[in-house]
Amino acid sequence: ITDRKLAEEALRLSEDNLRITLDSIGDAVIATDINGVITRLNPIAEHLTGWSAAEAIDRPLVEVFHVVNAYTRQRVESPVEKVLAEGQIVGLANHTVLIAKDGTEYQIADSGAPIRRADGEIVGVVLVFRDVTEAHAQAQKISESEYVLRGITTNLPGVVYQFRASADHQYSLQHYSEKANEIFGLDVPVEEFFAAIAARIPDGEKERFYASIQAAVEQEIPWDYEGRYIKPNGDTMWFQGNSIPHRKGDDILFDGILLDITERKLAENELRRLRNYLANIIDSMPSVLVGVDGEGRVTQWNRHAQVTTGMDAEAVLGKPLEAAYPLLSSKMDKIRETIRSGNVHREQKVQRHDFQEIRYEDVIIYPLITNGVEGAVIRVDDVTERVRLEEMMVQSEKMLSVGGLAAGMAHEINNP
The missing domain is CATH 3.30.450.20 (PAS domain)
Structure with missing residues (x-):
């Protein structure tokens, strides 16, 4: 028991x-x-x-x-x-x-x-x-956040990435979004992506490319770069890189975006060409063309204006018209009225004393609105030669009339 x-x-x-x-x-x-x-x-x-x-x-x-x-x-x-x-x-x-x-x-x-x-x-x-x-x-929230982030990065026009600069100056990408290989024409894993891009930077720009990265890493400042990249198929692509640094232990991580800006660069080049073309046309005109904003400050100054006044465009842009072109100071009220009313103002054969000589000018003031900013364009044409020619023609006509009258009188005398 x-x-x-x-x-x-x-x-x-x-x-x-x-x-x-x-x-x-x-x-x-x-x-x-x-x-x-x-x-x-x-x-x-x-x-x-x-x-x-x-x-x-x-x-x-x-x-x-x-x-x-x-x-x-x-x-x-x-x-x-x-x-x-x-x-x-x-x-x-x-x-x-x-x-x-x-x-x-x-x-x-x-x-x-x-x-x-x-x-x-x-x-x-x-x-x-x-x-x-x-x-x-919490895991669901993280998953949803990752889904949203993946959707955003996938639909962005560029490549979202994280760049790592190690303490021993080794550079690599930690992450890139799905469009990376498509945009850059590559087919490489993330750990090889940076080296693959760097290898296709044109030789004349490689030094600037690496220098920009080195400066951003050493100073821990945002990276901002624009340059060219040669795709594997031989096409040249312009790209822009921007990123913000933050430390993680001994490493510096840069979170940023790479954008294909080829179309923008082409548009900028075309715009630059068009501006040069228009500037050449304006400079080739025999008239003085001066643009002013609503405050009367000079915004445009063609070559003939430089020749007439002896003032370069760089010296007068942004200055009051009265200081840049004193001879037009008397027209400021008309310029303001043209800007206000939107009506063209014309004055013909305006006299101007040039040393011992009197010269004549036609002045036309056009209203102008560009990029939402009001202003005016003043065109000045020297018509002295035309006025003198007109005066000579009038004098000739008078002489012809006198000659005709004299001939008639002689005929009457000789034939009573």
Whole structure:
């Protein structure tokens, strides 16, 4: 009897130790027999399932442990059946939701393992699971953020990248967006991308390219670069790189974007050509052409204006018209009126005293609106020669009239 008492006491102590252990661990634990009937339930499992141990014990597991797929809402296969079928530890699929007795839902992660006797025979199953709702929500937010970020970077017109400059001056790319190889015509992994681009920078620009990076790294300042790149197919592409530095340990990381600016460069070149073309036309005109803004400051000054006044364009641009072209100072009221009304103003044969000589000019003031800024263009034509020619013609006509009159009188005298 004494031996039996000792054995019973040892069994009770073992049972107490097992209960205390199961009740103390942070995970939920449910044990079942080989038929899937619950035999044990710890407090964490009681909390998550909503069933007390007294209510749950001797009930089928599927009645207490109600799990469904988070997306399809279909009931998940009982882990007990999988454990018994496979005879080994199994885990629930991802996105598994436990629905408690009161309808509360928990995202859980769990595993099931067979309970074996000393001879290896399976006599039940133990389920260990935990609430990962908060962690799942955080992971979901991260996943959604990554999805949004991936969508943004994929739809950007350029390449989003992270560049790494190590403490030993090694340069490499840590990350680039999906369009990188497409835009640059490459097919290389991320770790080879920087070297592949650098190799295709034209020889005359390589030094400037590396110098710009070195300066940004050494001074830890934003990188800003524009240059050419030769694609593998031989096409020349203009690209712009911008990035902001930040430290990570001994390394400096640059987060930025690379843009294909070829079309912009072509447009700039065409605009520059067009501006030069128009400037040549304006400079080739025999008239003085002066542009002013709404405040009367000089915005345009052609070559004939330089010749007439002796003032270079660089010296007068931005200055008041009265200071740049004193002879037009008397026209300021007319210029302001033209800008205000939008009507063209003309004055013909305006006299100008040039040393001992009187010269004549036609002055036309045109209203001008460019880029939303009001102003005017003043055209001055020296018409002195035309006026003199007109005067000579008038004088000739007078002489012809006098000659005709004299001839008539002579005829009357000779033929009374």
